[in-house]
Structure formats: structure tokens, C-alpha cells
Amino acid sequence: MMLGELRRHSKSAIIYFLFAIIIVVFVFTFNTGSQSGGCGSADVPVYAEVNGHSIDQSHVFMGMRLLPGLVSNQNGMALLMGMGVDIMSLYALNAENLTPIQGRAIMEAIQGIYIISDEAERLGFSVSEKELAKALYPAQFFDENETKDGEKPGKTFNWKDYNAWVSYWLRASQSRYEDYTRRVLLAQKMMMYFSGLVQVSDADAEAVALGKKHQVNLEVVEFAAAGFVDAVEIPGDLSGYIEEHKDTIDEYYDAHPAEFHSKRQLQIRVAFASAVPPATGRPGEPVPEPDWAKAKAKGDELKARLDGTLPVLPAVEPPPAAPAGEEAGAEAQEPPEAPAEPTDPEARFRELAKNWSDDEETRDRSGTVIGWKEIDLLGLAPFGPEVLAALAKTGAGEVVGPVKGDTGYWLIRVEDEKAARDLSLEDARVEIAQTLYRQENAREVAMAKAEALLAAATAAGDQTLEQVLEGEAFTDLGVAARNTGLFPVTTPRSSIPTVGPVEELFKDAFQLTEAAPVAGKVYAEEKSERYFVARLVERQRPTADEALTEEDLDAARETLAVERDVAFFQAWYNSLLQRARDAGDIEYTKDYDTYLQFLQSNVEAREAQAAKEAAREARRKARR
Numbered sequence: 100m101m102l103g104e105l106r107r108h109s110k111s112a113i114i115y116f117l118f119a120i121i122i123v124v125f126v127f128t129f130n131t132g133s134q135s136g137g138c139g140s141a142d143v144p145v146y147a148e149v150n151g152h153s154i155d156q157s158h159v160f161m162g163m164r165l166l167p168g169l170v171s172n173q174n175g176m177a178l179l180m181g182m183g184v185d186i187m188s189l190y191a192l193n194a195e196n197l198t199p200i201q202g203r204a205i206m207e208a209i210q211g212i213y214i215i216s217d218e219a220e221r222l223g224f225s226v227s228e229k230e231l232a233k234a235l236y237p238a239q240f241f242d243e244n245e246t247k248d249g250e251k252p253g254k255t256f257n258w259k260d261y262n263a264w265v266s267y268w269l270r271a272s273q274s275r276y277e278d279y280t281r282r283v284l285l286a287q288k289m290m291m292y293f294s295g296l297v298q299v300s301d302a303d304a305e306a307v308a309l310g311k312k313h314q315v316n317l318e319v320v321e322f323a324a325a326g327f328v329d330a331v332e333i334p335g336d337l338s339g340y341i342e343e344h345k346d347t348i349d350e351y352y353d354a355h356p357a358e359f360h361s362k363r364q365l366q367i368r369v370a371f372a373s374a375v376p377p378a379t380g381r382p383g384e385p386v387p388e389p390d391w392a393k394a395k396a397k398g399d400e401l402k403a404r405l406d407g408t409l410p411v412l413p414a415v416e417p418p419p420a421a422p423a424g425e426e427a428g429a430e431a432q433e434p435p436e437a438p439a440e441p442t443d444p445e446a447r448f449r450e451l452a453k454n455w456s457d458d459e460e461t462r463d464r465s466g467t468v469i470g471w472k473e474i475d476l477l478g479l480a481p482f483g484p485e486v487l488a489a490l491a492k493t494g495a496g497e498v499v500g501p502v503k504g505d506t507g508y509w510l511i512r513v514e515d516e517k518a519a520r521d522l523s524l525e526d527a528r529v530e531i532a533q534t535l536y537r538q539e540n541a542r543e544v545a546m547a548k549a550e551a552l553l554a555a556a557t558a559a560g561d562q563t564l565e566q567v568l569e570g571e572a573f574t575d576l577g578v579a580a581r582n583t584g585l586f587p588v589t590t591p592r593s594s595i596p597t598v599g600p601v602e603e604l605f606k607d608a609f610q611l612t613e614a615a616p617v618a619g620k621v622y623a624e625e626k627s628e629r630y631f632v633a634r635l636v637e638r639q640r641p642t643a644d645e646a647l648t649e650e651d652l653d654a655a656r657e658t659l660a661v662e663r664d665v666a667f668f669q670a671w672y673n674s675l676l677q678r679a680r681d682a683g684d685i686e687y688t689k690d691y692d693t694y695l696q697f698l699q700s701n702v703e704a705r706e707a708q709a710a711k712e713a714a715r716e717a718r719r720k721a722r723r
Contacts, residue, residue: 146206146691149213150684154206156694160270161279162205163192169208169283177661178290180592181668182211187599195460195469196705199698200627206691214679215672216282219289226284234280236261293668299659305647308655310589312641315608317583317633318564319598320552324628326577326706327544331537341532348531352524354692359522363474365490366515366704368466370405370451370500371458372397373507389506397457398501398508404451405498405510411450412440448498448512457507467708470701471517481505542628548576549621549630556617556634564634582636589655591662599624604633611635 147154169175170189179186188204240261241254265276334340341348352359374394403409415437441447452458452466461468478487482504489499493513500510522530556567565580567573583596593605604622611618616635623630679685 144690144694145688146694147210147688148684148686149210150217150679152213154209154213156690157270157275158209158279159202159205159694160194161276162209163194163197164269165279166205166208167192173661174287174290175283177294177665177668178287179208179211180665181290182208182215182672183669184208184211185599187594196701197698198702199695202695202698210685211672211676212279212282212286214675215289216285218675219285222289224285224288224292226281226288230284231277231281234284235277237264240264290664290668293671294660294664296667299656299663301652303659304652304655306655307589307659308647308651309641311587311651311655311658312639312645313588313609314585314639315611315635316585316637317595317608318580318636319583319595319634320549320564320568320578320580320632321598322545322549322552322578322630322632324538324541324545324630325702327548328537328541330544331540333533333536337529337532337536340536341528344532344535347535348528349524351531351535352527354689355696356689357693357696359520359527361473361517361520363519364471364517365474365477365513366471367468367477367490368448368452368512368514369458369461369468370401370448370456370466370510371461371507372401372501372509373457375506391503394507395501395503398510401451401455401508401510402501404455405447407440407447410440411447411454412438413454444496444498445512445514448510451510466512467514469708470697470704481507482509486511545628545630546621546623548578549632552576553617553621553632556632557619564632585637585639589658591658591665598631599627601631604631608633608635609638611638613638 143156145153145155146159166179166189170179170186176186179189184207185200185204188198188201189208192201192205236256240257242257244253244255262273265271265273269276271279372394374389374391376390400409404411441450449465452462456462456466458466474487474490477490478484486499486502486504486509489502490511490513493499493511495513495516498510498512501508502511552564552567552573555570555572556562556564559567563580568576568578568580581597583598586596588609590605592600593602594600595605595608598604601622601624604618607618607622611634613635618633618635621630621632676685
């Protein structure tokens with residue numbers, strides 16, 4: 100049997116070596132500090148219990164890798180929409196930049212897949228081995244065979260690369276990946292079963308086809324409450340608030356242990372000299388041995404550039420020589436002026452990492468490692484115990500290295516640090532009260548800022564929202580205008596591109612006119628605490644004599660069928676979900692809360708870094 104054959108094939112150490120670098124992303128994104136990660140580890144944190152199944156950290160990582168593929172096909176998208184999952188959050192998932200909204204969407208999708216597949220099995224649905232095998236093996240692992248003249252070309256499945264892909268890219272065991280795939284197929288079979296119960300009439304298709312030709316494009320500005328937390332002013336005396344919210348403060352303390360019990364944490368910037376030659380990607384080519392001497396020499400060179408012995412900026416390329424027989428003009432012969440070497444230590448390290456580092460993950464961010472890292476994690480791959488020992492005595496603004504790590508030599512600059520914490524509830528009460536007060540009032544601040552922009556945009560007449568934001572009153576808001584692009588009145592779930600399903604805004608968008616383009620209110624998406632100001636950019640309507648083609652009608656039937664399938668399926672799934680909740684079959688753990696908190700801290704770290712970059716750029720412009 101094919102699945103049995105897969106299990107009998109041995110794994111390749113060479114392939115594992117090539118894939119090992121992927122572990123870095125797993126360690127730094129899915130290890131929240133108090134737990135250790137790892138494929139098949141007994142102490143992988145469990146995030147939820149669903150119908151007796153434990154959903155743990157590795158399920159979430161596997162979902163992050165595989166769910167975008169489910170969104171990309173129509174049946175998969177319909178299934179996720181039927182579960183009420185925010186599919187916009189699943190289009191582009193990146194382990195290092197994952198947000199709490201994306202983390203919740205992944206968990207909701209995995210939870211739904213387990214609940215629906217369990218019910219499908221109870222109803223007698225099954226997946227054959229042939230169906231499972233077809234879904235399990237991605238096309239990229241089939242290699243073309245070399246053939247002789249006249250022979251029909253064939254393909255061989257690359258088991259070694261496939262096993263490594265499952266273990267390192269998905270961070271899963273073979274059995275877990277098979278189980279996940281089987282459950283997705285069962286859930287899709289349930290979706291297709293409901294699809295067979297939905298009918299679309301010709302009149303309905305014609306109405307939808309006409310509706311597809313009625314489209315609008317909006318300019319929107321989003322005010323997220325999370326972006327205005329720091330703008331909330333804290334009263335001098337919070338004793339009354341603390342007394343009134345005593346139970347809420349107690350619950351917050353219990354739900355966020357990592358905030359009050361943590362080891363020393365660092366924000367770091369890195370430059371790297373790799374000992375591992377880059378892979379060529381050619382099948383069967385042996386992996387060269389690490390060249391530690393070359394890496395050490397490169398590490399010393401990085402240090403020399405940072406210290407100023409060597410330049411940190413790359414050399415300016417001279418202008419191309421004039422073709423033979425042609426005289427170069429005076430301007431062409433002038434060599435370009437080399438930029439001045441930065442003198443600020445932080446600026447030098449940024450240029451060092453951007454121009455000379457071998458670490459592709461951080462090079463484009465001038466060496467920035469996203470988020471706060473507990474000091475113990477810096478003793479794991481890709482750094483190692485020597486790096487941990489060097490950082491133990493390093494403070495903010497200091498640099499260590501070159502220090503030998505797992506795959507090369509590192510120079511590491513500590514950008515900021517947080518001391519270890521172990522606060523009791525009583526010691527943390529004031530801090531928690533400040534956090535809760537800011538969160539509660541950030542919504543009011545965001546709404547007030549949005550209302551101010553709405554008033555200014557209404558009074559500005561023909562000015563776009565982008566032009567209004569350039570006014571002095573809005574320069575420090577940290578928000579920007581964006582266009583949604585054209586979307587039709589028949590869009591499923593009233594979901595506006597780049598915004599999401601804000602039903603009231605969707606409805607009002609098709610009432611806006613060129614004479615009155617600014618929507619007359621601020622629109623709220625309460626679940627994510629986002630507020631929107633909107634302005635009409637363009638509106639397209641079908642003409643009275645416009646004929647509908649058969650293609651128009653077929654596309655309309657498909658759209659309407661999917662929308663009705665989703666609505667029908669969602670009603671069934673919601674009843675199934677509620678039944679599981681009432682029975683106590685769904686329970687989320689504190690580790691899940693800690694995980695979402697970890698993702699939020701990474702978001703805040705990225706925002707803080709972006710603010711620093713913006714301030715630095717503003718200072719550069721001012722000096723010019």
C-alpha cells in the first residue's frame with residue numbers, strides 16, 4: 100500500500116541538514132518562552148481540547164503552512180467561510196509576522212475541521228486510501244525520470260525530500276499530517292453534501308449577473324483601537340478604578356502569566372557570517388562541509404567594518420565606460436560622490452547588517468530580529484550556548500561577537516532589554532489597571548480621531564482622504580488612506596476588500612454619489628475594534644440596455660450557489676459548534692492565551708520599530 104510504503108522509507112540526514120534552518124522560525128515564533136517547542140516533543144503546549152482531541156502548538160504551525168492552500172481553491176474557501184473563519188487573515192501567513200487575528204483564524208479553522216470531520220465520520224462518510232494518497236503528495240516531489248530515445252517519460256516520487264518537508268516545513272509527524280489531510284477531505288465532503296441541496300433559478304442568476312456589474316471603489320482610512328492605546332492619558336489616582344474592576348484585574352493576572360513571570364528579555368539586531376555554503380538546489384548533489392575558518396574570517400571582517408577599520412557602506416560603482424570610438428561627455432566622466440560613512444553606532448550596525456550579513460531572514464530589516472526574546476531562547480538554534488553566555492552580561496546599546504553559533508559566527512547588538520519579572524498579583528494591580536484602562540479608552544480615542552477626520556473630509560469637498568490627512572491636524576495620527584479596488588454589490592458576506600465584512604459600510608457604499616462622495620458616519624467593526632472613514636472613488640453601474648451573456652449568467656449561478664452553500668452550511672455548523680460548547684467539548688487553555696499575547700507583543704514590537712525608523716528618517720530629512 101502507498102501509505103505503508105511511505106512509512107517504510109528512511110529519512111535522509113543530508114536533507115534534514117538542508118531544512119534545519121527552518122527550525123529557527125519555529126523556535127522564535129511558536130515558542131512563547133515558558134514552553135519549549137519541537138516536533139513530537141512531550142512538552143509542546145496544548146492550546147485547546149476539541150471533542151477529545153488535543154490541539155497543540157504543532158497543529159497551529161502545520162495549519163499556518165497548509166491553510167493558505169485551502170483558501171486558494173474554491174471548495175476550500177467555501178468550507179472556511181462556512182465555518183465563519185476570517186479568510187482574509189489566511190491569505191498570506193508568515194511565521195515571523197503572524198498577528199493575533201491570524202492566530203485566532205488558524206485555531207478557528209483547525210477547530211472547525213476537527214468538529215466537522217468527527218460529525219462526518221458519525222454520519223458514515225469516509226476517505227479511501229486512494230483519495231488520501233492523492234491529497235497527501237504535492238506535485239513538487241515528483242521528479243522527471245531520464246529516458247532513452249523513444250521511451251515515454253516517467254516520474255519518480257522523491258521520498259527523502261517529502262519526508263523532510265513534512266518534518267521540517269510542516270513541523271509534523273507523518274501520522275499527524277495524514278490525519279489532518281484526511282479530516283480536511285471529510286470536511287470538504289460534508290460541504291459538498293450540502294452543496295447538492297442548494298438550487299439556483301434563472302431569475303436569481305440574472306439578478307446576480309446584473310448586480311456584478313454594479314461596482315464601487317472606496318478610499319478608506321482605518322483607525323484601529325490598538326494603535327491608540329499609548330495615546331490614552333492615565334488618571335493620577337486609579338484606586339477607584341482598581342476597586343471597581345477587582346475581579347477583571349484578577350482574571351487578567353491569571354490569563355497572562357508571561358507578563359508577570361518572565362526571564363530577562365532582549366530586542367536584538369544581528370549580522371551573520373555563515374559557515375554553510377548556499378545550497379544549489381540540484382537534486383542528488385552532496386551537501387558541502389561547513390567552512391568554519393572562512394566563516395571566522397568573515398566574522399572578523401564584519402567586526403572590522405563595524406569598528407570603522409573597514410567601510411560599512413558598499414563601494415560606489417563607477418559609471419560605465421563609453422563605447423570604443425565614442426568620447427565620454429564631461430558629466431559622464433565625473434565619478435559619483437560616495438555617501439559619508441555613518442558615525443552613530445546603531446546606524447553603522449544597521450548598514451553592516453543590510454549590506455554584509457549572510458542571514459537572509461533579517462538582512463532586509465537591517466538585522467532586526469522581530470519581538471522580545473527570552474534570554475534562554477538565545478541559547479538555541481541558530482545561536483547556541485556561546486552566544487547565550489556572551490549575551491548574559493551585555494546591556495542595551497552593546498555589541499558582542501563575532502561569537503560562534505550553530506551554523507556560523509554572529510555579531511549581535513542589544514537594542515533594548517527587559518529585566519526578569521516575578522510580580523505577585525498585589526504588586527501587579529496598578530500595572531494591570533493601567534493596561535485595562537488604556538484598552539477600554541483606546542476605542543474612544545480611535546473613534547474621536549476618526550470623527551475628526553470625517554468632519555474635515557466632509558468640509559474639504561473635492562479633496563481625497565489622503566489629501567485631508569496631509570493637514571497639520573492629522574500628521575501624527577499614524578494612519579493612511581488606501582483604496583479597496585472595485586467590488587460588486589453581490590460580494591459574498593458583504594466583505595469589502597482590505598476591510599472585511601462591515602455590513603453597514605458595504606450597504607451605504609452603493610448609495611454614495613460623486614456629488615456627495617464622503618460616507619456620512621464612522622463605521623465600526625466591533626469584533627476587531629476598528630473604525631473606518633470612507634469616500635467614494637469610482638462607481639460603475641450596468642446600463643439599461645446592457646445584454647447579459649451566457650458567461651455572465653454562468654458566473655452568476657456559480658457565485659450564488661457558493662453564497663447559498665456557505666449560508667446553509669454555516670447554519671448547520673453553528674448548531675454543531677453550539678452543541679459542542681454546551682456539552683463542554685471545547686476548552687481553550689492558558690497556553691493559548693499566552694500564545695496570543697506573544698503574537699500581540701510581536702505586533703507591538705514591529706510597530707515600535709517602525710516608529711523608530713520613521714523618526715530616524717525624519718531626523719535625516721531635517722539634517723538635509
